[in-house]
Amino acid sequence: MSHPQPTLSANRGAKTKRSWVGRMKKDRWLYLLLLPGLLYFLVFKYLPMWGVLIAFQNYSPFLGFWNSPWVGLGHFQTFFTNPDFFRLLRNTFILAVYDLVFFFPAPIIAALLLNEIRVGIFKRLVQTFIYIPHFISMVIVASMTYVLLTTGGVLQELIVQLTGHRINMLSDPDWFRPLIILQIMWKETGWGTIIFLAALASVDVEQYEAAVVDGASRFQRLLHITLPAITGTIVILLILRLGNFLDNGFEQIFLMTNSLNRTVADVFDTYVYFVGITQGAFSYSTAIGLFKSLVGIVLVYGSNWLAKRFGQEGLY
Template sequence: MNQQTTQTLVKRRLASKSIAILQDWDLYLLAIPGVLYFVIFKYLPMWGVLLSFEDYSPFLGFWESPWVGFKHFITLFTYEHFWELLRNTLLISFYQLLFFFPVPIILALLLNEVRYLVFKKLVQSVIYLPHFISWVVIASMTYVLLSGGGVVNHLIQASGGHTINFLSAPEMFRILIVSQDIWKEAGWGTIIYLAALSSVDPMLYEAAVVDGANRWQQMWHITLPSIRSTIIILLLLRLGHVLDVGFEQIFLMLNTLVQNVGDVFETFVYTKGLVGGQFSFASAVGLFKSVISLIIVAGANWLTKKSGEEGIY
């Protein structure tokens, strides 16, 4: 193929694309607000990662602050509590993945088996309403229920037992965090799985009944395989936030007695960045989290494709 033929093909492709854009100009016009949102709030702020390699000063500005290279990363990796922060973050994230992630799937499977539509809608509404409650309110409820003079301890004392320090016991902190996550977000997470279940062909269940399959066998051999791709995609997306365990929730539940098990990267960034004024150091911690999350997602996506499933990219 000579150069002239190549140029002709390129011109034809550009012309066909231009015609397509002109024909669907209204659709592209509708897409502009979404594109602008991602450009302004997602892509332009990426320039902020340069703070990680500077000793940023608000008085000198972004471009005039001195360049220090990997100084802040070295400071982070040699920080005396770095491994404690990493351990706390990974453990809480692991517990959320182990105990919280399956709950919406189980709830969706149970709701899918309910045949009384009114009862099904009522239960679904009740379990996803906590999603709209702020973490401040949930933390306040937790203190009212589980503090030393809270409702639960009053009931324990009334039954002849001893007061339990739920909020100040380090061994209870991670249990409380995961329990709050389950109560607040599990019902909301069922929406996606219920939507996936609605696309399952009812004829598959009818054929299974003819073959003598019971409800458990139908769920195991039809329902779960039908939503497997949805589960994998949501799992991959969750792995992308493996170092994001929820700043607001952790911050509201944290106290000096559980600091050694509850202090995570997000609270550390708040303490060093916003409170301590070490903006460049806090930016370096954020970039470190992003890189680790990207590596985990890329690795999990690669393993997913190797196993024959579709990944997220």
């Protein structure tokens, strides 16, 4: 959207050397097409961004944005010296790492497995089935988890019969993180395969045929043709994911939190809600949000730089 067909204007520019005003006039319709997109980002993304200034104020809704007193980095100081800080950071970080280690590879593996299926109808059927959970809201997923895992719930009873132990996963702090990761895997793995399957669809079939002639086994074909074909996609998705590294998905954590697993369930996202919205500490929670975004920016730039060092394309 932000690139208004550079080839078009480049061709015209080659014919007659124009000033940039002339070029803009020439391509005015393309720039007009660009305008709604630009306006969207200005109005809904860049304008509200000034709101982060209240992280450096003692914002009060009664004094407003202009009259609230400035406090500099005071809120950041309170946050970093807060005894809760390390617990929150730990919980957020562990969940984020679990997400990256267990959930991130799941769609890749699922796509690779689906790619090996040769019976078209079976492949399409599985695809349709595994896409379904993406379309339901996290609230439904959470309530289904509660229905299946409470005492007397189908899964709870199944586990009792299989293992002989009664584990209450919903209130056991040790089971909170696996449960969150399992939920997100259940919900989003299928949907995540789409982008990889699209990348795989563009692989030239001749490469496989040539590999077969050369005597490559299926595993070798997977390793040397299929996997390289999606490496670029994997790297880009990984960089994008790192930008939201400290986002654990507020809704899901909020819905799965109860008084028994709070020690491991409190993360930055829910803390911002409890402190910021329910207790009205707007500036303080904005400071926490800003801290999260800063970590995200550092990770995106860092991983992009690293990806380029390793010869991958990266984001920009």
